[in-house]
């Protein structure tokens with residue numbers, strides 16, 4: 001089975017990157033290619049319909065360098081950070097990437113992809129919303145089954161920005177209230193999130 005990982009995090013060594021790697025390793029795909037969207041310039045779909053006849057986007061950007069890999073993959077582990085999760089579910093980098101999949105949807109579906117595993121990192125508990133939006137994207141628009149969602153906790157910027165204990169719009173303040181202190185144990189790295197590791201071990205890929 002052709003397997004790829006994709007990370008939609010704009011940050012270096014991010015939690016999303018780590019989660020995608022852990023899932024691939026658990027599936028014994030240690031050497032699977034991981035596409036890091038932060039290294040690519042992928043513009044939004046222009047709605048020009050230039051892809052209608054060829055199923056290939058006419059824009060000249062880095063989409064062209066990943067299009068064939070995506071088309072050929074049978075299983076994808078997609079890593080996504082929840083940015084403005086309650087409103088949008090996913091971040092803009094991931095959104096641009098997925099919007100360009102429009103080119104695969106003319107005169108039938110032009111994809112080998114059968115299964116997706118979602119690797120979602122959310123700082124403020126919006127992972128389920130992200131999972132719901134992405135399930136709709138894959139299953140309703142692309143006929144691809146989402147076989148599992150692995151949702152991990154990420155670090156909300158308000159916990160590390162230096163103003164989180166007092167800032168009026170701080171997610172930390174909102175959650176813990178005035179007077180609470182940010183402590184190191186509130187930030188748990190992905191590999192130490194035991195329920196996440198257990199859920200990764202439970203991933204089952206049934207044939208068909």
Ligand SMILES: Cc1cc2nc3c(=O)[nH]c(=O)nc-3n(C[C@H](O)[C@H](O)[C@H](O)COP(=O)(O)O)c2cc1C
Pocket residue numbers: 009010011013014015016017080081082083084085086121122123124125126127154155156157
């Ligand atoms: C611009 C921005 C907006 C964010 N909005 C949300 C949000 O609405 N809900 C949420 O759960 N986490 C939110 N977060 C926290 C991210 O989910 C978390 O920092 C990220 O997923 C950590 O992953 P990373 O280490 O791969 O960057 C936001 C982070 C940023 C930078």
